[in-house]
Amino acid sequence: MSRSFTGCKRCKARRQKCDEQHPECGRCKAAGVQCRYAMQLQWGGRTFSRSRFGACVGPGGMQRLEYSPGEFVYTTVNSGKLVSVKSETPASSSPSSSSSPDLPLVRQVDPFPSLPPTQKALLQHFIRDASHVTSCHPGMQDEICKMIVPMALQTPSLLYATMALSAIHLEAVNNQSETVKAAPDIARLMARSLEHFRIELQDPSRKGSDALLATARTLCLAEIHSGAIQPNTWRAHVEGAKALMTTTKSSTTPNTAFRKYLDRWYRSIVALSALNGNGPPIGASTAESIQSDSFVTDGPDYLDDYWGFTVHLAAIFREIGIIAWQRHQNDDTSRQLKSEDEDFEERAATLEKMVLGMIDRYSGDNQTVFYPGVVERLTDDSIREFMLCNEAFQHTALIHIHRRVRKVPASSPEVQYSVKRILACTSQIVPKSGLSPWVMLTTPLFTAGCEALGEDREAFKQLFLSLHDTTRIPNVLQSLSFLEAYWAEDDKNVDEDWSHFLDRMNFDFIPY
Incomplete structure (x- = not known):
């Protein structure tokens, strides 16, 4: 007779055969004791490797993971590893089926189990694709995702902003670049982000946090990438980042690796916005001026791999913005005095000398210096393309000096020389969908x-x-549209640079 596993508890404990009568078995009835039937859950048992499931997985395929004292689960040693299972087909099978390859079984864990499917898809698109167009090399993209994604899962404003940035890129991938600004789903994501952002800004525990600054940064990128042209859109988020940066200086927030990245982002976006021409540089006084070249010679001149140009050049961009805005205001209010013209010329000459000095310094075999730990992760081709990108930005500075400060015509030899150098540099950078200095070329x-x-x-x-076509950033198409509109007014371009043109058109636009 086969052994029974469903006897009463008393018979099992005494290792006696139970007749399994209900409600009480014969042995318990004869002894006059209570008879109880129950299923006993047994933890442990034989060694996992000797169990039936353990045998299926194979030796070395599992490990015991103790997540709290006395509590553990068995998990795969490498969750990304493929396990091949050979299909056993009978001899009578068709040739095509008998020769089928091994079937890989991939054990995957859902990293975002709490998110709805739509939000999960947007976050996965950000990691897989959208983050590539804000990164100049794979190491940077990996760092950004490792910093942004975990923080977004704990910060609603950052989560919705990140999904909005991802949705903007996804729309462009689907050939909807020209209608991104009117997409209701993107507008809702931006609105939800702003709604949570206002609440989080009132939370004392979040004061000066990296997450809030990351939200300002991501909202700014989303506005710029979408091709926003209305005043106080992207610029408002840079101003918000400025306020958060000021708050942080007086707080005890640690200077984390992510904060260092956010600091670099802030300095660079302020530098590029200074070339915009629709207002004074963010965070700078219009009364500032160059007294010496000390404002760019303090500290090493690192080539910032997040933006494709050097730290000292970013400072020059800001100074160009200050002087150009002053001249713009003078042009609008009164006729230039000779003394003012001489002052602007002197300051322009100082800036030009600095930029030409940088070009000479980094020409030939003299390579720029990257931040510590960066160059080891770059290929020789990437280093060469960073050098070309930096030179294109250097000549961008020269064009702004000549056109916006000196007011020389576009046909002048010095302007056309820089135009052709930018064309030569950018033409040598291989077009890619991301993870390359190519993604930073909109401004030059x-x-x-x-x-x-x-x-x-x-x-x-x-x-x-x-x-x-490669980056799918709608603002690139917006930039081309403005460029063609500017070309169409050749008769005014002699006296009016593009910043004046955009000002007249009431567009608050940044070519990024």
Whole structure:
């Protein structure tokens, strides 16, 4: 007779055969004791490797993971490892089925189990694709995702902002770049982010946190990438980041690796916004001026791999913005005095000398210095492309000096020389969908494109189309649209640079 496993508890404990009568068995009834039937859950048992499931997994495939004292689960040693299972087909099977390859079984863990499917898809698209167009090399993209994603899962404003940035890129991938700004789903994500952002800003425990600054940064990128042109859109988020940075200086927030990245982002976006021309540089006084070159020679001149140009050049961009804005205001209010012209010329000469010195310093075999730990992760081709990108930004600075400060015509030799150098540099950078200095070229291409003449205009147009086709950033297409509108007014371009043109059109636009 086969052994029974469903006897009463008394018979099992005494190792006696139970007749399994209900409600009480014969042995318990004869002894006059209470008879109880119950299922006993047994933890442990034989060694896992000797169990039936353990045998299926195979030796070395599992490990015991203790997540709290006395509590554990068995998990795979490497959750990303593939386990091949050979299909056993009978001899009579068709040739095609008998020769089928091993079937890989992938054990995957859902990293976002609490998110709805739509939100999960957007976050996965950000990690897989959208984050590539804000990164100049794979190491940077990996760092950004490792910093942003875990923080977003704990900060609603950052989560919705990240999903909005991802949705903008996804719309462009689906050939909807021109209608991104009107997409209701993206508008809802941005609105939800702002709603949570206002609440989180009132929370004392979040004061000066990296998460809030990361939200400001991501909202700013989302506005810029979408091609926003209305005043106080992207610029408002940079101003918000400025306020948060000021708060942090007086707090005890640790200077984390993520905070260092956010500091670099802030300095660079302020530098690029200074070239915008629709207002004074963010965070700078219009009364500032160059007294000496000390403002760019303090500290090493690192080539910032997040933006594709050097730290000292970022400071020069800000100074160009200050001087150009002062001249812009003077042009609008009164006729220039000779003394004022001489002052602007002197300051322009100082800036030009600094930029030309940088070009000479980094020409030939003299390579720029990257932040510590960066160059080891770059290929020789990436280093060469960073050098070309930095040179393109250097000539961008020269064009702004000549056109916006000195007010020389676009046809002047010095302007056209820089236009052709930018065209030569950018043409040597291989078009890619991301993880390359290629993604940072909108500013130099737009600046040089505005001053391009003849056949060079078509060359810049093709570069812009290639840049949009690879990166799928709607603002690139917006930049080309403004560029063609500016070209169409050639008769005014002699006296009016592109910043004045955008001011007249009431567009608060940044070519990024």
